[in-house]
């Protein structure tokens with residue numbers, strides 16, 4: 001099982017720390033198959049929910065190695081940060097993607113075969129099975145899978161991204177949507193990613209060798225230019241001094257947020273509010289939020305009011321605010337994605353806390369990853 005709670009994530013980080021330098025740099029591209037992903041950290045489900053935060057992960061790595069030795073691993077963590085900042089400044093990309101999903105797709109036999117993992121391309125069908133069984137795929141498998149979906153099978157990238165969002169435990173609106181757009185050739189304009197049989201054979205250690213089965217000569221999909229970067233959305237600020245602390249899967253480490261007022265209680269929102277996801281993903285969200293609430297309740301000495309229903313969450317939440325004497329909600333900044341979409345329609349005063357780590361890095365995600373990457377030593381100096 002992927003580490004999700006803070007204890008699980010810290011134990012995994014401690015075990016992987018010795019491997020975050022040359023081992024990771026040399027082995028990270030190898031997909032040795034389910035139950036053998038030891039050359040990568042498998043911390044993504046915890047980082048995505050911030051039961052483990054990026055800054056403390058990087059600090060731990062730098063406690064074990066110098067920057068040059070662990071640069072590759074640190075860069076990968078910053079890819080996550082880069083994608084978050086990039087989407088935050090272009091939320092229309094997320095809105096357009098969600099609109100496409102809402103409109104639905106023509107259910108062709110080819111689409112259904114891919115969605116059900118019965119295309120006859122052995123590697124693709126095996127990754128599909130692994131995704132459904134474990135809620136995880138190695139990064140290289142995600143790239144190959146998306147490339148085969150788009151460029152070999154000719155299917156809409158949004159339908160593939162939706163399959164990933166449904167089943168990936170680390171499913172993230174920024175990393176997933178922009179990862180699929182990158183493979184399609186929409187993100188870095190005109191540059192598509194083509195999965196090659198030789199590369200798959202090498203990096204799966206010979207488990208798969210799909211010679212003659214793939215469209216290797218790929219062309220970028222047509223699409224509009226990327227929208228220009230907008231100003232970052234300002235965190236919401238409510239007046240009042242009696243906040244109810246609310247936890248969502250966007251950030252389950254409330255004890256490291258700088259809260260302006262002592263909360264009057266804490267609660268987690270039901271995982272199902274962010275739309276239909278696989279049972280294992282919803283269970284991981286619930287576990288992370290339960291864990292986050294328990295830690296926040298202990299840290300700030302709070303009553304835990306969790307347990308509201310999906311069906312009547314707004315009414316239940318209003319009721320708990322009255323019961324606890326809260327005059328507003330306080331929560332971590334909700335980045336572009338399902339949780340922001342849901343919560344922005346809820347008319348209760350809210351204060352959001354933007355972490356200094358995000359505030360520092362996101363404004364640099366205006367252009368490509370290369371200029372962003374150059375800033376990493378500067379980001380780290382402030383950690």
Ligand SMILES: Cc1cc2nc3c(=O)[nH]c(=O)nc-3n(C[C@H](O)[C@H](O)[C@H](O)COP(=O)(O)OP(=O)(O)OC[C@H]3O[C@@H](n4cnc5c(N)ncnc54)[C@H](O)[C@@H]3O)c2cc1C
Pocket residue numbers: 028040041042043044045047048076077078079080081083137138139140142143146164168170171172173175176177179180183
């Ligand atoms: C099509 C596609 C879809 C993806 N969807 C997601 C997603 O929904 N959620 C998600 O967290 N990642 C996504 N990724 C990025 C990457 O595949 C995963 O973050 C990584 O495989 C997680 O495994 P790990 O924790 O063992 O990674 P490690 O290699 O151990 O990396 C450490 C951490 O760095 C971050 N990271 C590593 N590689 C990337 C990357 N390429 N982009 C962004 N962050 C990265 C993750 O937080 C990861 O936990 C996607 C990539 C592609 C190509």
